[in-house]
Amino acid sequence: MKRVSIKxxxxxxxxxxxxxxxxLNNTPTETISQETKKRVLEAVSKLGYVxxxxxxxxxxxxxxxxxxxxxxxxxxxxxxxxxxxxxxxLSSIEYTxxxxxxxxxxxxxxxxxxxxxxxxxxxVDGVIIVGxxxxxxxxxxxxxxxxxxxxxxxxxxxxxHTIGIEDKEGARIAxxxxxxxxxxxxxxxxxxxxxxxxxxxxxQGYCDAMQEAGLPVDEEAVYSGTVDYEYGITxxxxxxxxxxxxxxxxxxxxxxxxxxxxxxxxxxxxxxxxLSIVSFxxxxxxxxxxxxxxTIHQDIGEKGKQAVHLIxxxxxxxxxxxxxxxxPLRLVERDSVxxxxxxx
Amino acid sequence: MKRVSIKxxxxxxxxxxxxxxxxLNNTPTETISQETKKRVLEAVSKLGYVxxxxxxxxxxxxxxxxxxxxxxxxxxxxxxxxxxxxxxxLSSIEYTxxxxxxxxxxxxxxxxxxxxxxxxxxxVDGVIIVGxxxxxxxxxxxxxxxxxxxxxxxxxxxxxHTIGIEDKEGARIAxxxxxxxxxxxxxxxxxxxxxxxxxxxxxQGYCDAMQEAGLPVDEEAVYSGTVDYEYGITxxxxxxxxxxxxxxxxxxxxxxxxxxxxxxxxxxxxxxxxLSIVSFxxxxxxxxxxxxxxTIHQDIGEKGKQAVHLIxxxxxxxxxxxxxxxxPLRLVERDSVxxxxxxx
Numbered sequence: 001m002k003r004v005s006i007k008x009x010x011x012x013x014x015x016x017x018x019x020x021x022x023x024l025n026n027t028p029t030e031t032i033s034q035e036t037k038k039r040v041l042e043a044v045s046k047l048g049y050v051x052x053x054x055x056x057x058x059x060x061x062x063x064x065x066x067x068x069x070x071x072x073x074x075x076x077x078x079x080x081x082x083x084x085x086x087x088x089x090l091s092s093i094e095y096t097x098x099x100x101x102x103x104x105x106x107x108x109x110x111x112x113x114x115x116x117x118x119x120x121x122x123x124v125d126g127v128i129i130v131g132x133x134x135x136x137x138x139x140x141x142x143x144x145x146x147x148x149x150x151x152x153x154x155x156x157x158x159x160x161h162t163i164g165i166e167d168k169e170g171a172r173i174a175x176x177x178x179x180x181x182x183x184x185x186x187x188x189x190x191x192x193x194x195x196x197x198x199x200x201x202x203x204q205g206y207c208d209a210m211q212e213a214g215l216p217v218d219e220e221a222v223y224s225g226t227v228d229y230e231y232g233i234t235x236x237x238x239x240x241x242x243x244x245x246x247x248x249x250x251x252x253x254x255x256x257x258x259x260x261x262x263x264x265x266x267x268x269x270x271x272x273x274x275l276s277i278v279s280f281x282x283x284x285x286x287x288x289x290x291x292x293x294x295t296i297h298q299d300i301g302e303k304g305k306q307a308v309h310l311i312x313x314x315x316x317x318x319x320x321x322x323x324x325x326x327x328p329l330r331l332v333e334r335d336s337v338x339x340x341x342x343x344x
Numbered sequence: 345m346k347r348v349s350i351k352x353x354x355x356x357x358x359x360x361x362x363x364x365x366x367x368l369n370n371t372p373t374e375t376i377s378q379e380t381k382k383r384v385l386e387a388v389s390k391l392g393y394v395x396x397x398x399x400x401x402x403x404x405x406x407x408x409x410x411x412x413x414x415x416x417x418x419x420x421x422x423x424x425x426x427x428x429x430x431x432x433x434l435s436s437i438e439y440t441x442x443x444x445x446x447x448x449x450x451x452x453x454x455x456x457x458x459x460x461x462x463x464x465x466x467x468v469d470g471v472i473i474v475g476x477x478x479x480x481x482x483x484x485x486x487x488x489x490x491x492x493x494x495x496x497x498x499x500x501x502x503x504x505h506t507i508g509i510e511d512k513e514g515a516r517i518a519x520x521x522x523x524x525x526x527x528x529x530x531x532x533x534x535x536x537x538x539x540x541x542x543x544x545x546x547x548q549g550y551c552d553a554m555q556e557a558g559l560p561v562d563e564e565a566v567y568s569g570t571v572d573y574e575y576g577i578t579x580x581x582x583x584x585x586x587x588x589x590x591x592x593x594x595x596x597x598x599x600x601x602x603x604x605x606x607x608x609x610x611x612x613x614x615x616x617x618x619l620s621i622v623s624f625x626x627x628x629x630x631x632x633x634x635x636x637x638x639t640i641h642q643d644i645g646e647k648g649k650q651a652v653h654l655i656x657x658x659x660x661x662x663x664x665x666x667x668x669x670x671x672p673l674r675l676v677e678r679d680s681v682x683x684x685x686x687x688x
Contacts, residue, residue: 065449082628087431090450098452105409106448108438229632258632265634284426288573288602290609290634 004049012043020044066097066311067105067124083227083255084283085300086130089151092304093128100312126311129153131198147314149307154196158322161310163303167198170296170329171205174250174278177294177331179213182340183248183276186210189235189260190252191227199224202252202280221246225256232259233266239275240267247340248276254283257293257336276337291335298329348393356387364388410441410655411449411468427571427599428627429644430474433495436648437472444656470655473497475542491658493651498540502666505654507647511542514640514673515549518594518622521638521675523557526684527592527620530554533579533604534596535571543568546596546624565590569600576603577610583619584611591684592620598627601637601680620681635679642673 010017015036022030023040043049070086094104105124126147142159149161178186188206190199203222210217220242225231235256239246251257257279261271271277271291279286282297306325314321354361359380366374367384387393414430438448449468470491486503493505522530532550534543547566554561564586569575579600583590595601601623605615615621615635623630626641650669658665 082432082435084428084431087428088426091426094450094452104450106434106438106450108442229628262632262634284573285629285632288606288629289632290606 004047006049008047009040009043009049012047013039015040063123063125064102065105065124066093066102066308067107067127068093069107069127069129082229083253084285085253085255085281088283088300089130089304092301093308096305096308100308102308102312125315128307128311147311149310151303151307152198154198154201161314161323161325163307163310163325163327164198165298165303165327165329167201168205168208170280170298171202171250171252172209173329173331174280174296175206175209176213178248178250178276178278178337179209179215181248181276181337183246184215184340185218185221185246185248186215187221187223187239187246187249188252189223189232189249189256191225191231191256193224199252202250206250218245227253227256229255229259229262232256232261233263234259236260236263236267236269239264240269244269244274246275248278248337250278250280252280254279254281254286254289254293254295257295258285258289261289261291261336272336272338276340278331278337282332286332286334289336294334294337295332296329297332299327302327348391350393352391353384353387353393356391357383359384407467407469408446409449409468410437410446410652411451411471412437413451413471413473426573427597428629429597429599429625432627432644433474433648436645437652440649440652444652446652446656469659472651472655491655493654495647495651496542498542498545505658505667505669507651507654507669507671508542509642509647509671509673511545512549512552514624514642515546515594515596516553517673517675518624518640519550519553520557522592522594522620522622522681523553523559525592525620525681527590528559528684529562529565529590529592530559531565531567531583531590531593532596533567533576533593533600535569535575535600537568543596546594550594562589571597571600573599573603573606576600576605577607578603580604580607580611580613583608584613588613588618590619592622592681594622594624596624598623598625598630598633598637598639601639602629602633605633605635605680616680616682620684622675622681626676630676630678633680638678638681639676640673641676643671646671 006017006020010020013020013036019032019036020040020043022032023037024044068090070090090104090106097104102125124146126149127144128149128151130151131153147161148159149163151162152164153162154164155162175186186206188203190202193199193203207217223235223238225234232251232255236259239249239260249260251260257277260277264271264275269275277293279293279295280298281300282293282295283300286293286295306327310323310325314323350361350364354364357364357380363376363380364384364387366376367381412434414434434448434450441448446469468490470493471488472493472495474495475497491505492503493507495506496508497506498508499506519530530550532547534546537543537547551561567579567582569578576595576599580603583593583604593604595604601621604621608615608619613619621637623637623639624642625644626637626639627644630637630639650671654667654669658667
C-alpha cells in the first residue's frame, strides 16, 4: 500500500535519488551515461513509479492544474449544478483540459473567502472564474501572476481575459421575435439585475426591442429573482397575481423557464396558448421541456473550450495580451411560442 | 503581477527565509522569539503572502486534495453531466470537501489512461471513483496508499471503501408498487446490464417482484441501452415497434425516463394513461418533468457527503478499516403512474 518513492527507484537502480531526478527531468547540466539512464528507466518501469507532479511544479512552476471557481447562489451553499448550464460548462472545460494534460481544481467560493487564497495556495497555472461582478475583490487576483479568464463577466480590466456572449443582442433577438409573432405585452423575467451583470445587459436589449417597436416597457412586466427553478415557479405566481397582463415573456435562463412552465401548468395556464415564451441558454433541458423551448442558443461547449485555450495560450506566451472573446448567439425555434392575434 | 514569495516576506521582516518557514509551519524544534514571529506575521499580512500548499505537501504529505473520477460514457467523451445525477453528486462532494478545507481534483477517465497515474501524479489524499466495474484495473489503485471510495460499485475488496444504495431492493419496491396499482405487464428499461453493475441488481429486483407476484418476465419487456436522454427516446420507439405490450415500466434512471416520456409524447402515447412509469434517482429533473415522476428517491447529497467523510476519516486513522456504507431508498409518489384495470 506504500507509494513507490524516488528513493525506491534509486535503490533498485543502484544510483542516488538525485541521479534518478536528473534522468527523469532530463536536466541538461548533468551528464549521465546511457547505461545509467537505462538502469534508472528500467527501475521506474519495474516498480511502477510515477513522478509526483506537486514536487515537479516547485522547480518548473508548472502545475498542470487549472482552477475553476463556480459561484454558489448564496455563501455556504452548494455549487449551482441545479442550473445545468454550469454542468455543461464544466464538462466542456474538463474535456478540453484533459486533452491537453491538465486537470481541474474545482472550488465553490464563499463571500468570506478570497478567490485569491484558493488559487494561490494551489499553485495553479490559470484560473477560470464563472460569473463575477465588479467590486468582488478582483484586484487581489492580479497578484497571482497567472492568466485569469472571467466567463460571463462585464468587468473591464486589461489584466483579465474575458469570454462571453452578446447578452444585449441576444435579448433583442428574443424580444423582436415575440413582437414579430404579434405580441405587444411582453414580460421580462430574469435573475437579479445587477450593475454590469449579464441580466442588466439582457434587460437593456429587451428595452431596446420594445422601444424600437414603439411599445412601452411596463414596470409591472419586469420580474427579477434568482436563476433557479424555484424562482420560475414564484414568477408564475407573480404573473397571475399581477393579473396575467402579458401574452408573452422573454426569460433569461432555461432553468427559470422550466419552473415558470411548471408553475403555470399547476394553475392550468397553457404554454404557449396563454403565454408564449422565448428562453435563453439552450441547455439540454430545453429539449426535454414540455413544450420544448424556443430559446436563444449559446454554445456552452465552445465557451468552456475557449476558456481553457485562453489560459493555455496565455501561459505559453511570456507577454501579456488581453483577450476578449465573444461567442455568437442564435434563436432556436421550438414549441413554446405561438402567434398572438389581439382580438381582446 | 509577480507572486509574493517567501523570500519577499523574509526581506520585509529582515529575517531568513527558513525563519519565515519555521514561523508559518510552527516548527516545534525551532525556538523563535515573539518579536520575530510578530515581525514575520506582519510582513505576511502586509505583502498578502499565501503559503504554497504544493510545497507544504512535500513535507507533510498532505495535499488537501481529493481526486474525483467521473467516468464518461465512452473513451474521449465529455463528462456525464447530461445526467444530472453526476452534477448533484459532485455538488455535494465539493460542498462537503470545502467545509473541511479540501479541494477537488476532477478528472474524466479514459480507458487508455489509468486512474492510477492521475491520482498518483497529483499526490491526492484520497480518491472518489464513481461507477466502476470489476476488472477495470483496480488493483493498480491499491499501490496509491491513500483511501479510495467507490461510489455505486459492487466491487468487493477490503482495500476499498464503498458507498451505495440497495439497488435490488429499490427495484423491488418500484416493481411491487406497479403491481399493486394493477399492472401485470411491466417493462424494465435501463442502461447496460453488466455483471456486478447497479443495473443487474435492479434487474434482479424487478425479476424478484414479478416472480413473487406470479408474473412472467418476458424477454421482450426488457430494454437495455445507455444511461442518457437519447436512449429514452430510442426505448420509446422500441416499445412501440414491439407492439406496446406493457402498461407500465420501471425505468432505472430519471434521465432515461425524461427521454422516454418525450419519445412517447412525440408519438402521442399518453403518460401515465397508456404507460405508467416508476423511475429511479429523484434528481431535480423528476419534479420538472411533465408529468412529474413517481420515482425511487435516493439521497444523492448524502452520498456525496458520506464519500468525503469516508476519505477524511480514513486519512485521519492510521489503521485501515474497510467501510461499506449503504444509504436508504424510498418511493416518492407523483404523477407518472395510474391504476390499471385489465378490461382488455
